[in-house]
Amino acid sequence: xxxxxxxxxxxxxxxxxxxxxxxxxxxxxxxxxxxxxxxxxxxxxxxxxxxxxxxxxxxxxxxxxxxxxxxxxxxxxxxxxxxxxxxxxxxxxxxxxxxxxxxxxxxxxxxxxxx
Amino acid sequence: xxxxxxxxxxxxxxxxxxxxxxxxxxxxxxxxxxxxxxxxxxxxxxxxxxxxxxxxxxxxxxxxxxxxxxxxxxxxxxxxxxxxxxxxxxxxxxxxxxxxxxxxxxxxxxxx
Numbered sequence: 061x062x063x064x065x066x067x068x069x070x071x072x073x074x075x076x077x078x079x080x081x082x083x084x085x086x087x088x089x090x091x092x093x094x095x096x097x098x099x100x101x102x103x104x105x106x107x108x109x110x111x112x113x114x115x116x117x118x119x120x121x122x123x124x125x126x127x128x129x130x131x132x133x134x135x136x137x138x139x140x141x142x143x144x145x146x147x148x149x150x151x152x153x154x155x156x157x158x159x160x161x162x163x164x165x166x167x168x169x170x171x172x173x174x175x
Numbered sequence: 176x177x178x179x180x181x182x183x184x185x186x187x188x189x190x191x192x193x194x195x196x197x198x199x200x201x202x203x204x205x206x207x208x209x210x211x212x213x214x215x216x217x218x219x220x221x222x223x224x225x226x227x228x229x230x231x232x233x234x235x236x237x238x239x240x241x242x243x244x245x246x247x248x249x250x251x252x253x254x255x256x257x258x259x260x261x262x263x264x265x266x267x268x269x270x271x272x273x274x275x276x277x278x279x280x281x282x283x284x285x286x287x
Contacts, residue, residue: 064217093275102179102279103218103262108272116272151217162266162273163208166217 062086064167066152072173073142081137081170085154092135093155093164094127098148106150109135110157142174177201179278181263186284187253195248195281197263205273206266209237209248212280213259221261222248250283258285 065084073079085092094106105119109129120126124142129135139146149171153164178200187193199207206225210218224230224239224246236249248261260280266273 095277100279103264103277105274105276108274110272116270116274163220163223164275165220166210168217 064152064154064165066150066167066170068170069168070171070173072175074175075144076141078138078140079142079172081139081150081172083135083137083152083154083167085133085135085152086156086165087133089154089156089165090132091155091157091162091164092129093153094135094137095151095153096148097151097169103151106137139172142172144174147172147174177265177267177276179263179265179276181261181278181281183279184282184284186286189253189255189285189287191253192249192251193253193283195250195261195263195283197246197248197278199244199246199263199265199278201244201265201267201276203268204241204265205268207237207239207246208264208266208275209235209246210262210264210277211259212262218262253285255285255287258283 067082092109095103108116111132124140127137149169151169152167155162155164181197209221212218222237229238234251239246260282262280263278264275
């Protein structure tokens with residue numbers, strides 16, 4: 061695709077429910093990243109995929125968070141038993157490691173609100 | 176650990192020049208990025224420096240000094256649309272993989 065897309069753009073859920081956030085990276089980009097941005101905070105790294113494998117999951121805040129990537133393309137971030145502190149904007153980025161700069165390009169994000 | 180510092184907020188007037196500084200402490204440094212983020216939108220890539228010196232791209236320039244752990248983003252001929260947050264991000268090698276760490280961003284307000 062022309063850019064990174066994410067869905068849904070907004071998600072409101074009740075505490076304790078599970079949510080799934082989707083990311084569709086730029087076509088051909090092998091690397092995919094998930095970040096979280098809370099109000100007034102910097103981007104917090106969550107997880108990195110190279111192809112379908114996740115060599116770096118060090119940023120996942122708890123075992124309620126998981127992510128997968130299939131076919132080297134679409135990725136899903138799942139948050140189980142959501143808590144109010146999970147409310148944030150979840151951003152996905154992708155990059156092509158064929159270029160020297162390996163610049164990450166971001167999607168529009170999913171704004172998650174946990175009531 | 177990795178640490179990135181940038182001012183929280185800056186103000187400037189239309190047509191002026193503003194310099195946004197970023198200092199960092201990191202091991203395995205492998206490049207510094209600047210992103211622009213308008214409120215409610217995704218960060219967009221502005222510039223990349225991996226060697227010392229100045230990179231110019233239109234109204235925007237970015238400078239890097241690796242020995243000082245210092246970078247700045249220079250915006251010339253400011254326009255109202257330049258009001259946004261500017262994120263400094265450092266790439267470093269972590270357990271064999273490239274990783275990007277972001278500063279908290281500098282909110283720039285451009286007034287008429």
